[in-house]
Amino acid sequence: MTSTHILSVLVVNRPGVLTRVAGLFARRGYNIESLTVSPTNDPQVSRMTIGVDVDSPSTLEQIVKQLNKLIEVHKIIELEDSAVTRELVLVKVRSDLENRSKIVDTVGLFRGKAVDVSHESITIEATGGREKLEALIKMLESFGILEIVQSGRVAVNRGASALAAKSSRNGS
Amino acid sequence: MADNPRQPKLMTGAQMVVASLEKLGVDVVFGLPGGAIMPTYDPLMDSEGVRHILVRHEQGAGHAAEGYAVATGRVGVCMATSGPGATNLVTALYDAYLDSVPMVAITGQVGASLIGTDGFQEADIRGITMPITKHNFLITRAADIPLALAEAFHIASTGRPGPVLVDIAKNAQQETTEFRWPKQYDLPGYKPTLRPHSRQIKEATTLILEAERPVLYVGGGVAKAGAAGELARLVDITGIPVVTTLMARDVFPDDNPLAMGMPGMHGSVAAVGALQRADLVFAVGARFDDRVTGRLDTFAPMAKVIHADVDPAEIGKNRVADVPIVGDARLTLTRIADALEGKKLPDISVWVEQLQEMRKTYAPGWEEPPAGELSPQYVISRIGALAPDDTVFVTGVGQHQMWASHFLPHRHPRSWLTSGGAGTMGYCVPAAMGAQIGRPEATVWGIDGDGCFQMTNQELVTCALNGIPIKIAIINNNVLGMVRQWQNLFFDKRYSHTDLHSDQYPDFVKLSEALGCVAFRVTQADEIDATIRRANEINDRPVVVEFVVHKDAMVWPMVAAGASNDDIQIARGMAPDWGEQAEDEAVGAAGSGEED
Numbered sequence: 001m002t003s004t005h006i007l008s009v010l011v012v013n014r015p016g017v018l019t020r021v022a023g024l025f026a027r028r029g030y031n032i033e034s035l036t037v038s039p040t041n042d043p044q045v046s047r048m049t050i051g052v053d054v055d056s057p058s059t060l061e062q063i064v065k066q067l068n069k070l071i072e073v074h075k076i077i078e079l080e081d082s083a084v085t086r087e088l089v090l091v092k093v094r095s096d097l098e099n100r101s102k103i104v105d106t107v108g109l110f111r112g113k114a115v116d117v118s119h120e121s122i123t124i125e126a127t128g129g130r131e132k133l134e135a136l137i138k139m140l141e142s143f144g145i146l147e148i149v150q151s152g153r154v155a156v157n158r159g160a161s162a163l164a165a166k167s168s169r170n171g172s
Numbered sequence: 173m174a175d176n177p178r179q180p181k182l183m184t185g186a187q188m189v190v191a192s193l194e195k196l197g198v199d200v201v202f203g204l205p206g207g208a209i210m211p212t213y214d215p216l217m218d219s220e221g222v223r224h225i226l227v228r229h230e231q232g233a234g235h236a237a238e239g240y241a242v243a244t245g246r247v248g249v250c251m252a253t254s255g256p257g258a259t260n261l262v263t264a265l266y267d268a269y270l271d272s273v274p275m276v277a278i279t280g281q282v283g284a285s286l287i288g289t290d291g292f293q294e295a296d297i298r299g300i301t302m303p304i305t306k307h308n309f310l311i312t313r314a315a316d317i318p319l320a321l322a323e324a325f326h327i328a329s330t331g332r333p334g335p336v337l338v339d340i341a342k343n344a345q346q347e348t349t350e351f352r353w354p355k356q357y358d359l360p361g362y363k364p365t366l367r368p369h370s371r372q373i374k375e376a377t378t379l380i381l382e383a384e385r386p387v388l389y390v391g392g393g394v395a396k397a398g399a400a401g402e403l404a405r406l407v408d409i410t411g412i413p414v415v416t417t418l419m420a421r422d423v424f425p426d427d428n429p430l431a432m433g434m435p436g437m438h439g440s441v442a443a444v445g446a447l448q449r450a451d452l453v454f455a456v457g458a459r460f461d462d463r464v465t466g467r468l469d470t471f472a473p474m475a476k477v478i479h480a481d482v483d484p485a486e487i488g489k490n491r492v493a494d495v496p497i498v499g500d501a502r503l504t505l506t507r508i509a510d511a512l513e514g515k516k517l518p519d520i521s522v523w524v525e526q527l528q529e530m531r532k533t534y535a536p537g538w539e540e541p542p543a544g545e546l547s548p549q550y551v552i553s554r555i556g557a558l559a560p561d562d563t564v565f566v567t568g569v570g571q572h573q574m575w576a577s578h579f580l581p582h583r584h585p586r587s588w589l590t591s592g593g594a595g596t597m598g599y600c601v602p603a604a605m606g607a608q609i610g611r612p613e614a615t616v617w618g619i620d621g622d623g624c625f626q627m628t629n630q631e632l633v634t635c636a637l638n639g640i641p642i643k644i645a646i647i648n649n650n651v652l653g654m655v656r657q658w659q660n661l662f663f664d665k666r667y668s669h670t671d672l673h674s675d676q677y678p679d680f681v682k683l684s685e686a687l688g689c690v691a692f693r694v695t696q697a698d699e700i701d702a703t704i705r706r707a708n709e710i711n712d713r714p715v716v717v718e719f720v721v722h723k724d725a726m727v728w729p730m731v732a733a734g735a736s737n738d739d740i741q742i743a744r745g746m747a748p749d750w751g752e753q754a755e756d757e758a759v760g761a762a763g764s765g766e767e768d
């Protein structure tokens with residue numbers, strides 16, 4: 001049985017860092033379930049949110065330890081189960097005049113919205129946790145899905161504590 | 173003229189490379205120039221502090237830097253041009269990565285504007301070496317050179333040592349700007365833990381105080397940390413028997429009555445038995461490599477494990493540790509010894525005597541060769557016996573390497589250089605060259621195979637031209653011996669492509685002479701000692717001695733790949749006699765593992 005864990009990784013914002021992280025996963029045979037990389041409030045630092053499928057706690061421990069060895073990695077935390085996680089999905093659905101309002105109603109239940117409309121299609125944007133988005137997609141399937149684009153997860157722990165890069169510098 | 177501190181010092185990037193190396197105390201660089209590194213070679217010519225050794229192949233530069241590093245404990249440095257020059261370093265970088273050798277490789281790169289265009293001799297060496305270096309840099313601005321080099325040396329030599337590559341674009345070498353030596357590193361993500369945690373030390377001492385059959389499992393980390401003295405002290409205090417992995421053969425003298433030899437696939441019965449029957453394994457700077465553990469689920473089945481390593485990722489990677497200790501091997505051994513000093517330790521004399529009995533009964537040995545032929549093991553043991561006390565031994569990879577591990581005298585730290593994690597054929601000659609440069613006073617003997625020797629012997633030219641008097645013993649068994657041994661045992665004696673025909677070509681004596689060496693061929697047992705003595709006396713140029721030995725000698729003991737260490741064989745189909753008690757335990761152990 002595998003389980004998915006979400007790691008928040010602060011890395012130096014420099015070319016090649018993503019390759020290094022992704023390469024580590026590839027070389028050691030770990031599976032990346034989802035990955036997002038984005039800037040943070042510190043321009044020197046980027047944040048990776050990595051979903052990983054692991055078969056045992058020791059694999060997760062190895063992943064964290066190996067990532068920690070990368071010099072560009074400042075800090076890693078495993079997010080709690082209760083963390084707020086969000087994904088963004090864009091779904092293009094086959095649609096004509098007749099069913100358009102039905103689709104918009106359905107999407108409204110998920111607090112999604114239409115972002116593009118044509119004679120034959122409508123494109124829906126929605127954000128939320130994975131389960132919500134899966135439910136939405138399921139509902140839209142009956143209309144005929146033309147295309148789905150989904151972002152990786154972004155996630156943050158609940159409460160006041162925040163993940164900040166180590167600011168101290170090593171002396172020489 | 174004194175430097176005016178207010179006047180910024182202007183230099184080209186190339187001059188900065190050389191100035192940085194000087195500031196870092198580098199005394200030798202092994203390398204070979206080419207277009208993209210030529211700007212740096214220019215000021216290198218005038219450096220007073222940095223000597224450059226021109227190799228014949230960049231792989232040689234890499235292994236020489238490794239040999240220098242292992243023999244001296246300092247960072248080894250190699251240099252190459254872009255593209256094929258850089259890719260020729262790959263094997264050595266990988267070797268250094270797996271054996272945690274502190275090394276910095278400086279490579280030229282095409283100009284920044286050409287990067288990504290498949291320009292002449294452009295290779296993404298940073299991308300290529302990412303998985304096999306501890307860290308690497310691509311530098312495209314001269315101003316970044318000093319910091320990158322300072323960081324490279326810091327990263328290579330601290331924590332778990334390893335190779336670092338600094339790839340410098342040609343324009344960065346050519347630009348002129350201010351030289352600023354960094355006051356601090358910019359490495360917030362790099363802080364190796366060196367001090368072991370007190371609670372872990374306490375838990376470890378508690379386990380040691382409870383153990384009835386403890387064993388120290390000592391690996392290359394102890395060698396890299398220069399912790400032989402601290403290890404000796406701990407053993408003095410506790411009387412715990414010691415097994416030393418292939419990488420750590422020189423950190424504990426083999427003639428100590430508590431030395432059990434090497435564990436693992438070709439380990440001694442005493443060392444393998446000690447681990448299999450221990451109730452406590454104290455691993456220091458060792459990583460439970462599959463060549464040591466055999467089938468993991470039957471390895472040391474009764475033992476609790478204390479695992480001390482400077483790399484946290486090694487702890488628990490293969491075997492769960494009851495007490496994990498992250499820290500420098502020297503500090504860890506010292507702290508444990510301090511904690512145990514003066515304490516009443518359990519009486520482990522029965523266990524120790526048992527192991528010493530095994531050591532005596534099953535000392536690694538060999539069968540007599542067919543009449544008129546030389547035994548490779550005998551040859552190697554004679555080289556060891558006649559070598560001066562301060563000899564550094566270097567090996568290639570194969571049967572001769574295992575025999576060298578068993579039959580050479582291992583007495584002093586930093587005197588045993590071998591490619592363990594990677595098993596790189598071709599390591600011996602260049603690594604011996606690097607060791608000799610680092611330790612000019614020492615005798616350096618390389619024990620090489622006829623297969624390995626044919627991979628990198630061209631560096632003998634480098635040795636001859638630079639007065640580097642290494643001594644290489646070619647153990648010529650005519651075949652790729654180690655592979656042939658496996659064919660013999662596991663492939664029904666079908667010797668597919670392992671016959672080198674070294675009896676026809678090359679003529680090793682002529683070849684070596686052509687490379688600038690003094691060379692001898694030994695085919696008779698009664699010539700062995702005299703020839704080794706003559707080789708020992710030659711000090712102004714490299715010496716090669718070809719020992720023509722019989723090709724069917726086997727490395728024993730042996731645990732087949734993937735088998736349990738309980739199934740160690742001392743010769744084909746022959747198991748050691750563990751005595752009654754051990755047999756019961758072995759049955760228990762086998763019962764707990766799954767069947768193949």
Ligand SMILES: Cc1ncc(C[n+]2csc(CCOP(=O)(O)OP(=O)(O)O)c2C)c(N)n1
Binds near residue numbers: 572573596597621622
């Ligand atoms: C670069 C490289 N290629 C292939 C191997 C596989 N290999 C391991 S030992 C060995 C045979 C070595 O033969 P030789 O140098 O003659 O030494 P011997 O085993 O006969 O002592 C080979 C081919 C290796 N370890 N390294």
